[in-house]
Amino acid sequence: MDWxxxxxxxxxxxxxxxxxxxxxxxxxMELFTKYYLEWKGGRKNASTSYMSIxxxxxxxxxxxxxxxxxxxxxxxxxxxxxxSRELLDNEELQNLWFLLDKHQTSPMMGDxxxxxxxxxxxxxxxxxxxxxxxxxxxxxAKLLHNDPYGRISIMQFFNYVMRKVWLYQTRIGLSLYDVxxxxxxxxxxxxNYILELIPTLPQLDGLEKSxxxxxxxxxxxxxxxxxxxxxxxxxxIQDILACSFLDDLLELRDEELSKESQxxxxxxxxxxxxxxxxxxxxxxxxxGMLSKEELSRYGTGTLTNVFLDxxxxxxxxxxxxxxxxx
Numbered sequence: 001m002d003w004x005x006x007x008x009x010x011x012x013x014x015x016x017x018x019x020x021x022x023x024x025x026x027x028x029m030e031l032f033t034k035y036y037l038e039w040k041g042g043r044k045n046a047s048t049s050y051m052s053i054x055x056x057x058x059x060x061x062x063x064x065x066x067x068x069x070x071x072x073x074x075x076x077x078x079x080x081x082x083x084s085r086e087l088l089d090n091e092e093l094q095n096l097w098f099l100l101d102k103h104q105t106s107p108m109m110g111d112x113x114x115x116x117x118x119x120x121x122x123x124x125x126x127x128x129x130x131x132x133x134x135x136x137x138x139x140x141a142k143l144l145h146n147d148p149y150g151r152i153s154i155m156q157f158f159n160y161v162m163r164k165v166w167l168y169q170t171r172i173g174l175s176l177y178d179v180x181x182x183x184x185x186x187x188x189x190x191x192n193y194i195l196e197l198i199p200t201l202p203q204l205d206g207l208e209k210s211x212x213x214x215x216x217x218x219x220x221x222x223x224x225x226x227x228x229x230x231x232x233x234x235x236x237i238q239d240i241l242a243c244s245f246l247d248d249l250l251e252l253r254d255e256e257l258s259k260e261s262q263x264x265x266x267x268x269x270x271x272x273x274x275x276x277x278x279x280x281x282x283x284x285x286x287x288g289m290l291s292k293e294e295l296s297r298y299g300t301g302t303l304t305n306v307f308l309d310x311x312x313x314x315x316x317x318x319x320x321x322x323x324x325x326x
Contacts, residue, residue: 060180076181080172087172088130088165096131096161099123100154114151134161167241170250174237184234187220194219194249203252203262204269215272219249222266289321 061068088096103119115123117140124135134157143152143160177189185193194216198204207215223245227235240246249267251257262268282294292308315322 072181077176080175083168084172086130087168088161092128092130093162093165096123096127097158099126100158104154105149105151109147109151109153113154114147114149115154115157116149116151120152131161134164170246171237171241174240178237183238184236185240186234187224190220190223190235191216197249201250201252202255203257207269207272211272211276214276215269218272218275219267287321289318289323291321295322 061072063069100115100123101113103115103123104113105116105119108114117137120135120140124131127135139157139160140152143156144150145152174185174193175183177193178185179189180186195212198207198212198215204215223235223240226245227239227243245266248265251261251265252267257265257268262270265271278298279290282290282297284294292312295311296303296305296308312320312322317323
């Protein structure tokens with residue numbers, strides 16, 4: 001029965017003309033409170049699913065909560081180390097290739113060794129737990145093309161695994177520089193990443209250490225110009241991995257990279273030196289900044305005044321002059 005109707009019926013049945021108005025009001029309030037609490041309690045018991053909803057928001061430690069900040073940093077470091085150990089190392093990748101080659105299914109497709117789904121599953125059982133995520137029907141179907149025997153290329157599958165492992169490794173490496181731990185890198189975070197990456201890139205061995213700061217600035221601005229159009233001051237790690245810029249940067253690990261590839265790679269030493277030379281040529285007064293007049297001489301001098309005005313509206317300037325990559 002509806003509690004309002006029950007209250008009216010009770011009052012009508014217990015009405016006594018001898019009682020005062022105050023007594024009737026007190027009884028009315030007592031009955032109202034009783035039925036309301038019963039109704040509210042019933043609703044609460046009928047909807048307890050909220051009790052099983054997991055907590056999804058955790059407040060970040062404040063600046064003065066030093067202990068909580070250190071605990072969070074340490075837990076993130078341990079988590080990333082554990083994720084790194086879950087990845088395939090060089091020895092395990094070599095073992096995977098050996099197993100794939102051993103279980104290839106004839107005939108070959110030109111020069112390509114092939115494998116059918118049955119042998120694919122056998123390799124997955126022998127490859128170990130780290131490889132389990134790659135030996136699924138979904139992955140096999142993704143790599144299946146026009147083979148009349150329903151097979152996939154061993155080389156294509158191995159390259160797929162290599163690419164996935166590289167993405168995971170790179171994501172972990174970038175996450176180590178994510179000071180906020182929120183899945184994005186600030187400009188200073190990306191600068192630190194590239195600065196510490198330089199010694200691992202053979203194509204940059206010839207760079208003077210005094211040139212490192214300019215090189216890092218050149219590289220970082222490429223990322224932020226395209227991946228942070230709203231100028232939030234941060235870039236998602238996921239966006240860095242999805243674009244080709246990181247591939248171009250890490251291409252400099254190739255000791256035999258051709259001159260043509262270096263010329264077209266924004267992150268190569270010749271490209272960075274070329275940009276630096278162009279900047280010095282434009283900076284006629286050698287004050288480290290460019291005025292509108294100096295920038296108007298860029299290229300063949302075809303930059304319009306409207307374009308230059310818009311550039312200086314968008315960029316941070318000092319006394320009307322623009323710092324390189326501001």
